[in-house]
Amino acid sequence: MNVEEAMNKLKEEGYKHTDKRLDMLQLFSDESRYIAAKDVLESLQDKYKGLSFDTIYRNLSLFSQLGILETTELDGEKKFRFSCSTDHHHHHLICLDCGKTKHIDECPMVTSPISDEGFQVVGHKFEVYGYCEKCGETKRKLNEYEKLS
Amino acid sequence: MNVEEAMNKLKEEGYKHTDKRLDMLQLFSDESRYIAAKDVLESLQDKYKGLSFDTIYRNLSLFSQLGILETTELDGEKKFRFSCSTDHHHHHLICLDCGKTKHIDECPMVTSPISDEGFQVVGHKFEVYGYCEKCGETKRKLNEYEKLS
DNA sequence: AAATAAATCGGAATGATTCTTATGAATGTA
DNA sequence: TACATTCATAAGAATCATTCCGATTTATTT
Incomplete structure (x- = not known):
């Protein structure tokens, strides 16, 4: 799974292509680590000034549903990482x-x-x-x- | 580990013996399952009418520190069980x-x-x-x- | 370009957990 | 037993992560 494949999967399933989604996926694809929602927001709010938590959470949960992201619960937070390609x-x-x-x-x-x-x-x-x-x-x-x- | 040993451990470490603590431990000792804070409260608030969440959380965390309870995180909640005696x-x-x-x-x-x-x-x-x-x-x-x- | 369905914002609501401050209870000592 | 000390508790406010909601904006289809 890579960013392109993930974006295609979104389209296949009837979800729309947005810059925010692309950037979120890019962020995960760049790093092989678990990231919390608030860190995702932090990374993107320079570029998108009014970016809302709702958008982050909604997309994280969508990506998980579609198998694009893996998730775990650690230290009172849900954390996410790009699904391993293996x-x-x-x-x-x-x-x-x-x-x-x-x-x-x-x-x-x-x-x-x-x-x-x-x-x-x-x-x-x-x-x-x-x-x-x-x-x-x-x-x-x-x-x-x-x-x- | 059983209730009596746990109460002794509390005393050894300078913590006091209270009925609420005894009942909390008894509750865990009766069941080999993971229980969330809110369930502990529910079980005891008939007997202790003004029982506060703070008391539950403080004691759960104390018991965990002392190795009396095991803990895990599941479904967005911290859950606790009596430490296995094996x-x-x-x-x-x-x-x-x-x-x-x-x-x-x-x-x-x-x-x-x-x-x-x-x-x-x-x-x-x-x-x-x-x-x-x-x-x-x-x-x-x-x-x-x-x-x- | 207009229609429509989905995505987003902003903020309010929720749920779990922790903190605070004043009061009450358990223990050690005289 | 009475007293002092220290710990435990209640009540509610505060915090933090997460979800929900109504109004608006944007991506896609026609």
Whole structure:
């Protein structure tokens, strides 16, 4: 999935092509990380001065419905990222600071699937959390600084 | 961990013993399921007429800090359950309707641990979602009913 | 260019959670 | 037991993310 494919999908499904939608998709396509609604707004409100939260949320939710974006819930916020183009099922390692992700190819539900007669299984979530190199370094420096004062 | 141990832990750490805390813990100990703050309030406000959300949230967060409760975020809400007494690391299968849980003994981070030089890993989440027997049955019946009308 | 259906704005409404301030309750000590 | 101290609580205000609504604007179709 890329921006062009996503825009085509929108048109196919009867949704309109707008500059805001294009820019939103471009934003996600540029970064392999989870982004919250407020960050999307922030990125675009220079270009679109009256940009409303409603527009952001409506489009994020539309994009998710259409499979253009993946979503997760973290730290009290819904976060979104461009759907990975790899065609195999996978999970992510996620930076708790900046949302940056890395693929995890193994899926526990594939390697040792959970099934239970008492439960009808409909989905699963496997996420590994940590700090990416950059954010880890920032934390280390801040920590050092704190110790000085 | 049981209610008594939890109350002892509170005292050890300098927190006071109150009836509300006891009842909250009792509520969790009775049920092996994830419960949201509003449900805790609902369960206790017959007995404690002026019971405030603040009390619930403050205590839930205290219990979590002390390791008395486990927590997860689901459907836009923080949910809590009594810490499992088993001493080995494990995960849960969770009913999306009522929060009921079942243990999953296998952990993907143990069977095939994820590590990455670029990321400093600090945690992970593995949850399987579904519907328990009871809620699945309810859904089936509702569905049938919808078709009739 | 006009018609129409969808998208957007702006702000109000909602729902979960946290904060604040004054009051009340539990514990330790005399 | 009485008192002081410290923690816990109530009530409601404040905050934050998210959704909803009515009026207006824009993209597409004709």
